[in-house]
Amino acid sequence: MQNPFDDVEPPPPHRGFSPDFCRLDMTVGVVLATQLLGISLVLASHCRVAEVWGRLGPMSLFMLIFSLLACGALCGLRPVLRRVGDRTAALLAWLMLMAVAALVTWGAYAFPQETLRIHVFPDEGLVATLGRGLGISAILGGMLLRYLYLHHMWRLQVEAEAEARFQKLQARIRPHFLFNSMNTIANLTQTNPRVAEEVVQDLADLFRATLANANSASTLAKELELSYRYLNIEKQRLGDRLQVVWDVEDLPGDAMLPPLILQPLVENAVYHGIAASRRPGLIRISGRYRRAQVNVSIRNSLPDEDEPGERHTGGNHIALDNVKQRMDAMFEGEARVIVSRIEGDYQVRLVFPYPWQRK
Numbered sequence: 001m002q003n004p005f006d007d008v009e010p011p012p013p014h015r016g017f018s019p020d021f022c023r024l025d026m027t028v029g030v031v032l033a034t035q036l037l038g039i040s041l042v043l044a045s046h047c048r049v050a051e052v053w054g055r056l057g058p059m060s061l062f063m064l065i066f067s068l069l070a071c072g073a074l075c076g077l078r079p080v081l082r083r084v085g086d087r088t089a090a091l092l093a094w095l096m097l098m099a100v101a102a103l104v105t106w107g108a109y110a111f112p113q114e115t116l117r118i119h120v121f122p123d124e125g126l127v128a129t130l131g132r133g134l135g136i137s138a139i140l141g142g143m144l145l146r147y148l149y150l151h152h153m154w155r156l157q158v159e160a161e162a163e164a165r166f167q168k169l170q171a172r173i174r175p176h177f178l179f180n181s182m183n184t185i186a187n188l189t190q191t192n193p194r195v196a197e198e199v200v201q202d203l204a205d206l207f208r209a210t211l212a213n214a215n216s217a218s219t220l221a222k223e224l225e226l227s228y229r230y231l232n233i234e235k236q237r238l239g240d241r242l243q244v245v246w247d248v249e250d251l252p253g254d255a256m257l258p259p260l261i262l263q264p265l266v267e268n269a270v271y272h273g274i275a276a277s278r279r280p281g282l283i284r285i286s287g288r289y290r291r292a293q294v295n296v297s298i299r300n301s302l303p304d305e306d307e308p309g310e311r312h313t314g315g316n317h318i319a320l321d322n323v324k325q326r327m328d329a330m331f332e333g334e335a336r337v338i339v340s341r342i343e344g345d346y347q348v349r350l351v352f353p354y355p356w357q358r359k
Contacts, residue, residue, distance in 0.1 A: 019148065022075040031067045037140070038063035066104045073100055090145050094138075101137035105130055184237045199236055202229035217330070220294065221253030223262040227285065230263050234270050242274050247286035248296075255294050255354040258326045264319040265298045265348050273300035273346060294354045299347040320348070331356065 019026055038059040073096050074081075081089040109130075185203075188196035205226065228246075235242050266283070274281040281301040288295045320339065327335040327350065335352035 020075075020078065021071045022078065027068070027071045030071050031064060034063040034067040035060060062104065062108050065107075066100065069104060070097055070100045073097075086149065090149065094141050094145055097141040098134060098137055101133055101141075102130060105133035184233070188236065195236065199233055202233050205229050217256045218259040218261070219253060220251055220255040220257055220296070223257050223260075224248055224251075224253075224285075226260070227262045227266045230266055231270070231283070234274075238270075238274060241277075241280050242270065243280060243282045245282065245284045245286075247284070250289055251287040251294060251296070252289055252354055255352075256330075256356055257352070258330050261323060261326060261350075262296070262298070265323060268319050269298055269300035269346070273302050277301070277303035279304075289354065292353055292355070294350075294352055296350045297347055298349075299342065299345050301345050323348075323350075327352065 021027065021030070039056065042055045042059050074093060077092065077096055081092060084092070185196050185199050188199060231242070231244050235244070266285070269283050274283065283301075284297070284299045286297050286299075320337065324337045327337055331352050334356075335350070338349040338351065340347050340349070
């Protein structure tokens with residue numbers, strides 16, 4: 001007997017609010033931020049203008065050492081921070097920053113060249129210098145951790161809204177598409193049973209995709225296959241009015257994507273571009289992979305302005321907003337959804353990184 005809990009997916013691992021300080025871009029951002037802080041401290045100090053340039057060099061070196069050691073310490077502490085709760089992680093990270101600040105302050109104060117030391121700290125003794133440095137580090141470290149926590153909560157909210165939109169999308173297969181597909185299948189059973197069987201299989205795969213788990217990522221190959229099956233169904237209904245050109249050989253099939261991300265865009269291309277016109281229309285699905293970026297384009301012809309028929313725009317905006325939010329939730333702001341008009345055609349481009357690893 002099959003275990004009824006075999007298909008139940010385990011809960012996702014805990015994702016702490018602390019970003020990955022092991023990443024080069026994160027380290028560069030921290031270094032730049034601390035350098036700006038050092039410049040601000042020098043400019044705010046009580047010194048003559050002629051002395052500013054003499055203090056900037058030692059302060060910049062001090063901030064550079066502090067930022068690199070802090071990133072290294074937080075990088076090494078990352079496995080622990082991911083296993084504990086947010087409050088414990090925040091306290092550990094704050095204490096780590098204080099320890100690094102104390103170490104770097106003591107090292108700078110004990111530097112053998114006194115002329116460099118006095119450009120960084122006022123001559124008021126080691127205890128007072130440590131107190132001043134730890135006080136500044138405690139305030140700025142607390143502000144940084146608070147910002148990271150609020151950013152983490154905002155990211156969770158974005159992902160929750162994206163999941164809600166995906167669940168809404170799962171329940172929203174346009175009734176006219178389902179009815180038209182069933183009518184097409186009914187007609188094909190009389191004229192071409194083999195094609196009717198293919199359409200039934202395509203429709204089953206489409207519905208199976210709509211029942212997928214929003215938390216389980218899909219791949220570019222699966223999304224393109226699903227779009228192909230959808231267009232195959234519509235091709236049986238629209239006939240020669242629907243022409244499709246594929247140019248996706250250059251794309252990495254294992255690139256990660258949110259599930260059911262391309263099919264709504266292809267459906268909009270059919271619904272707003274092809275079905276709304278009485279003349280034949282073209283949908284071109286193409287893609288390129290360059291410089292660790294995947295670029296997928298869905299381009300469709302549009303009805304003439306003077307062509308009679310009803311124009312549908314509301315559903316198009318809903319689908320685009322859905323795609324934008326879900327792409328942003330998965331790729332954490334590093335993906336783009338670009339809408340444009342090219343030579344009278346409507347085009348939507350998805351640009352996202354590959355390979356991709358969640359931060």
